[in-house]
Amino acid sequence: MSIQLSKVEKHFGNYHALRDISLAVEAGELIALLGPSGSGKTSLLRIIAGLESLDSGEILFDDTNVLTLSAKQRNIGFVFQHYALFNHMTVAENIAYGLKVRTRKNRPSKQQIEEKVAELLQLVKLDHLATRYPTQLSGGQRQRVALARALAVEPKVLLLDEPFGALDAKVRKDLRRWLRNLHNDFPITSIFVTHDQEEALDVADRIVIMNEGKIEQIGTPTEVYEHPASPFVYNFLGNVNLFKGRLHQGTLQNGDFSLQLPGYEEVQIEETVGYTRPHDLLISKQKIPDTVTALVTHIHPIGAVVHLELNRIDTNEFLEVEIPQEYFRNLEITKGETVYIKPKQMKVFVEDYVI
Amino acid sequence: MQKTSVFKKQKPFRLPGFSFTLGFSIFYISLLILLPLSMLLLNVTQLSLSEFWQIISDPRAISSYKLTIGSALIAALINVIFGTLIAWVLVRYDFPGKSIMDGIVDLPFALPTAVAGITLSSIYAQNGWIGQFFDFKIAFTPIGIMIALTFIGLPFVVRTLQPVLESFKKEEEEASASLGATRFQTIYRVILPTCIPAILTGFTLAFARALGEYGSVVFIAGNMPFKTEITPLLIMTKLEQYDYIGATAIAFVMLVFSFVFLFSMNCIQWLLQRKKLQGGRA
Numbered sequence: 001m002s003i004q005l006s007k008v009e010k011h012f013g014n015y016h017a018l019r020d021i022s023l024a025v026e027a028g029e030l031i032a033l034l035g036p037s038g039s040g041k042t043s044l045l046r047i048i049a050g051l052e053s054l055d056s057g058e059i060l061f062d063d064t065n066v067l068t069l070s071a072k073q074r075n076i077g078f079v080f081q082h083y084a085l086f087n088h089m090t091v092a093e094n095i096a097y098g099l100k101v102r103t104r105k106n107r108p109s110k111q112q113i114e115e116k117v118a119e120l121l122q123l124v125k126l127d128h129l130a131t132r133y134p135t136q137l138s139g140g141q142r143q144r145v146a147l148a149r150a151l152a153v154e155p156k157v158l159l160l161d162e163p164f165g166a167l168d169a170k171v172r173k174d175l176r177r178w179l180r181n182l183h184n185d186f187p188i189t190s191i192f193v194t195h196d197q198e199e200a201l202d203v204a205d206r207i208v209i210m211n212e213g214k215i216e217q218i219g220t221p222t223e224v225y226e227h228p229a230s231p232f233v234y235n236f237l238g239n240v241n242l243f244k245g246r247l248h249q250g251t252l253q254n255g256d257f258s259l260q261l262p263g264y265e266e267v268q269i270e271e272t273v274g275y276t277r278p279h280d281l282l283i284s285k286q287k288i289p290d291t292v293t294a295l296v297t298h299i300h301p302i303g304a305v306v307h308l309e310l311n312r313i314d315t316n317e318f319l320e321v322e323i324p325q326e327y328f329r330n331l332e333i334t335k336g337e338t339v340y341i342k343p344k345q346m347k348v349f350v351e352d353y354v355i
Numbered sequence: 356m357q358k359t360s361v362f363k364k365q366k367p368f369r370l371p372g373f374s375f376t377l378g379f380s381i382f383y384i385s386l387l388i389l390l391p392l393s394m395l396l397l398n399v400t401q402l403s404l405s406e407f408w409q410i411i412s413d414p415r416a417i418s419s420y421k422l423t424i425g426s427a428l429i430a431a432l433i434n435v436i437f438g439t440l441i442a443w444v445l446v447r448y449d450f451p452g453k454s455i456m457d458g459i460v461d462l463p464f465a466l467p468t469a470v471a472g473i474t475l476s477s478i479y480a481q482n483g484w485i486g487q488f489f490d491f492k493i494a495f496t497p498i499g500i501m502i503a504l505t506f507i508g509l510p511f512v513v514r515t516l517q518p519v520l521e522s523f524k525k526e527e528e529e530a531s532a533s534l535g536a537t538r539f540q541t542i543y544r545v546i547l548p549t550c551i552p553a554i555l556t557g558f559t560l561a562f563a564r565a566l567g568e569y570g571s572v573v574f575i576a577g578n579m580p581f582k583t584e585i586t587p588l589l590i591m592t593k594l595e596q597y598d599y600i601g602a603t604a605i606a607f608v609m610l611v612f613s614f615v616f617l618f619s620m621n622c623i624q625w626l627l628q629r630k631k632l633q634g635g636r637a
Contacts, residue, residue, distance in 0.1 A: 051529050071533045078533040084526035088548045098534035101544070146530075153534055 001062045001156040001189050002027045003048065008057035010043055017043045019213045028187035032194055032204035040213040041193045042161055048191065049159050050074045077150030081162040083142040085134040091145050092117050092130040098153035120148040140171040160192035164199065176203050197237050201225060209233050231349050234275045241281065241319050243274040247348060255314040257292050259343060267350050274346040278322040282342045285331060291340040294319055299335055301325065395610065398603040410604040415580050416589060423586040426497055427565035430504035434561045435554055438512025446520040463507050468570025475503050476575040495577030500585065503571045508561030515557040519550055552624060559620040566613055
């Protein structure tokens with residue numbers, strides 16, 4: 001089922017939680033709502049689910065307006081961050097719940113329910129734990145029960161509120177792979193909320209990046225990572241180095257160094273910021289023209305990548321550089337050494353400064 | 356072999372202070388509860404078995420047991436129903452005067468029972484504020500006894516249920532709704548089962564309290580032998596006639612009944628818990 005949101009607004013008292021949210025989700029897509037806490041992503045998900053009301057705007061499921069429908073009538077599956085399992089029911093009873101509460105006319109027979117539960121238990125690989133109670137399961141197992149329970153009612157839309165937020169790093173990674181595979185096998189339109197960039201980039205077909213109740217950018221993981229639409233998105237998706245300076249005739253003047261920026265020849269700004277990812281910085285031990293001089297203050301080798309923390313000599317600002325392990329070994333950089341830095345590419349957001 | 360014996364000798368870890376605190380607890384309970392009870396037992400043993408049986412199976416005593424247990428049971432059940440409702444209202448809704456209402460619930464705890472008894476009997480007497488609207492007598496009948504016992508038992512259910520309802524997560528209700536359950540189904544299938552242990556505890560406390568209640572009942576009961584005479588009053592009457600042995604014999608019956616009741620309620624709670632644990636072993 002496709003989902004269409006247009007001009008959704010929501011206030012909590014004086015707090016403007018959602019501002020003019022419009023979003024189209026195609027049938028069968030897996031969408032991530034990504035943003036820092038307080039960005040309105042969970043409120044938006046709850047509004048789509050019908051667990052929260054909105055002030056104005058429209059929500060269409062397949063061209064049907066669902067605003068007047070309650071959560072019970074929207075035919076959605078909702079997965080909560082803290083599982084929200086029914087602790088007095090066994091795993092099997094939890095999964096069967098959505099089918100058992102149907103009116104007699106729509107309720108499958110006892111045997112059909114049992115078959116459905118068995119099938120779902122197999123899907124989430126918990127068949128051996130059917131008679132356990134939720135309190136006897138680990139966090140990852142509980143979340144899989146919650147997923148099976150949501151899937152039991154065969155929802156047209158699956159909504160997940162930080163589904164892996166309460167789990168530890170390893171389980172989290174396993175579960176999100178599993179969710180990705182599940183979605184490949186059963187392409188239910190799904191929206192999940194997360195504040196973890198890596199998770200969103202890893203799992204989602206498209207990412208909706210939110211900040212302070214607004215949508216900052218919508219795009220595929222590659223699009224949002226490589227072509228961030230705003231400084232916020234650039235900052236939020238991964239680490240970044242800032243070069244504050246004056247942009248004039250396609251050259252950014254920053255401290256002791258200047259950099260040619262192709263494509264910005266027409267723009268002239270007195271104060272702007274250039275953004276560069278840590279892996280887009282060139283590092284050298286020989287002095288070459290138009291480079292930044294910096295001191296190496298920290299070296300963290302993490303797997304295949306070495307993270308360097310540098311201190312600029314001219315502005316005393318902090319820089320982050322990431323280089324491959326092999327390259328690092330060839331350079332033979334040590335702590336306290338002076339190195340020369342040059343951005344391989346840089347992004348300047350002009351629109352923000354036009355006003 | 357030697358190795359295993361070494362391991363067996365190792366003591367399991369306990370929080371420090373175990374022997375002292377346990378010792379003190381046993382001493383305290385013995386002094387406060389077991390000593391008076393053994394006194395009771397000792398008094399009863401002065402009777403021969405047939406004498407004892409004669410006293411406790413006296414028709415007047417039997418009708419007092421029936422009245423006491425029956426009215427306490429009905430009062431406790433009424434408290435379960437309305438106490439649950441009040442706890443729900445106090446936890447789930449915000450309204451002006453909520454904290455006052457919350458405080459009033461405790462009044463039956465604090466009020467001297469005699470005051471409660473006198474007040475209730477004057478209200479429910481045939482010319483009282485409420486009693487005048489009814490064709491039948493309320494005060495000085497078993498109905499009056501039940502009203503008094505309901506009055507003193509109310510806080511037990513409300514106060515045991517309140518924290519459980521407060522800790523109930525809103526998400527579980529939302530999950531239930533998103534799975535297609537109606538509001539009634541959510542309450543009946545999700546919220547109520549979570550509250551059952553607390554409701555049982557509240558019921559046990561209210562019932563146990565009602566069994567031993569004396570002060571408030573004597574004023575509203577009328578105290579007619581065979582009709583409105585409760586067991587605690589019967590004991591009191593015997594004491595006033597210097598029949599200490601007879602009084603202890605009846606008291607002993609009440610004691611055994613209370614003990615059996617509390618013990619079986621604990622067993623029920625334990626069974627409910629065990630059912631959960633057993634599920635895991637399958």
